[in-house]
Amino acid sequence: MLLQGAKKGTSGRLRQKTNNEQRITETVLFYLFAILAILSAAYMVLTRNLLYAGFSLLITLLSVAGIYVLLFADFIAVTQLMVYVGGVLVLILFGIMLSSRVHDKSVLSESVNKVWGTLVAGLILVGLSYTILKANISALPWLQTTQLDVLGNQKSTVQSIGIKLMTDVVVPFELASLLLLVALMGAAYIATDKQKV
Amino acid sequence: MEQIPLEHILLLSAVLFSIGILAVISKRHAVVVLMGIELIFNAANLNLVAFSRHDPQLLQGQVFSLFVILVAAAEAAVALAIVLRVYQYFKTANLNQIIIPEK
Numbered sequence: 001m002l003l004q005g006a007k008k009g010t011s012g013r014l015r016q017k018t019n020n021e022q023r024i025t026e027t028v029l030f031y032l033f034a035i036l037a038i039l040s041a042a043y044m045v046l047t048r049n050l051l052y053a054g055f056s057l058l059i060t061l062l063s064v065a066g067i068y069v070l071l072f073a074d075f076i077a078v079t080q081l082m083v084y085v086g087g088v089l090v091l092i093l094f095g096i097m098l099s100s101r102v103h104d105k106s107v108l109s110e111s112v113n114k115v116w117g118t119l120v121a122g123l124i125l126v127g128l129s130y131t132i133l134k135a136n137i138s139a140l141p142w143l144q145t146t147q148l149d150v151l152g153n154q155k156s157t158v159q160s161i162g163i164k165l166m167t168d169v170v171v172p173f174e175l176a177s178l179l180l181l182v183a184l185m186g187a188a189y190i191a192t193d194k195q196k197v
Numbered sequence: 198m199e200q201i202p203l204e205h206i207l208l209l210s211a212v213l214f215s216i217g218i219l220a221v222i223s224k225r226h227a228v229v230v231l232m233g234i235e236l237i238f239n240a241a242n243l244n245l246v247a248f249s250r251h252d253p254q255l256l257q258g259q260v261f262s263l264f265v266i267l268v269a270a271a272e273a274a275v276a277l278a279i280v281l282r283v284y285q286y287f288k289t290a291n292l293n294q295i296i297i298p299e300k
Contacts, residue, residue, distance in 0.1 A: 030205075037213065038212050041213055042216060045223070080266065083266050083270050084270075087273075088235060088273045091277050092273070095231070095277040099281060100290065109291075116222065116223075117219050118219065128214070161259060164256060169260055172264060176268075179268070179271055190278040193285070
């Protein structure tokens with residue numbers, strides 16, 4: 001799909017075959033990433049060790065980034081890698097290190113409300129799945145009218161997202177930078193030890 | 198024109214969402230609760246990106262998911278700072294052991 005524009009010189013049948021192969025690869029990769037994401041997310045909940053939970057969350061976030069690439073969202077995938085894997089996860093690991101006594105036998109976290117938690121989460125999952133399967137989303141009218149070839153002739157979505165950020169959503173964009181500044185200052189202020197300063 | 202079916206992406210996001218809910222409800226340590234919240238953010242983002250695939254000119258879903266990622270990052274920074282303060286004050290980060298003393 002990504003190479004569709006580059007293959008104009010080849011004959012139609014060859015292009016068809018290459019497209020089919022790429023599509024099969026895409027589908028296989030999607031299910032691989034999906035299974036990886038679900039398994040490591042489940043391990044995050046099931047394990048008692050905090051550090052194992054953090055690293056299995058890392059695998060989940062990486063798989064979700066891979067799925068973003070398969071959904072033609074390359075910029076979002078890179079942002080996911082940089083912000084989540086590079087920033088939030090490091091913060092979480094710092095939080096684990098700083099908020100548990102390391103001289104305990106290991107950093108463990110017990111589970112409470114197991115029955116109620118499983119019940120509520122299972123009910124939410126069943127309800128959402130039933131709705132998704134019943135709603136017949138693929139048959140929505142506006143999904144039929146749009147073509148699925150997102151990228152078209154351009155190579156990536158970076159240019160369209162950049163133009164959009166600077167025109168249509170420029171006010172939320174600036175507000176977001178303000179929010180980041182406020183969050184940074186607030187986090188630094190809250191975490192400071194006031195007695196020692 | 199075989200694509201990855203939209204329903205399967207939505208089902209994956211539903212599974213991730215309920216696992217996040219399970220982590221939020223059933224974990225005692227505050228940092229693991231935050232990890233569950235991050236998982237919920239990711240599940241929501243997956244929906245936005247999946248529908249944005251059908252919106253090639255405007256890419257509204259992708260732009261919106263950018264803002265979601267940004268707010269999630271700010272939330273994680275502030276929440277972890279609060280967790281650190283709570284740990285310094287109560288000497289524990291387990292949510293069910295935090296007892297506010299009576300005056």
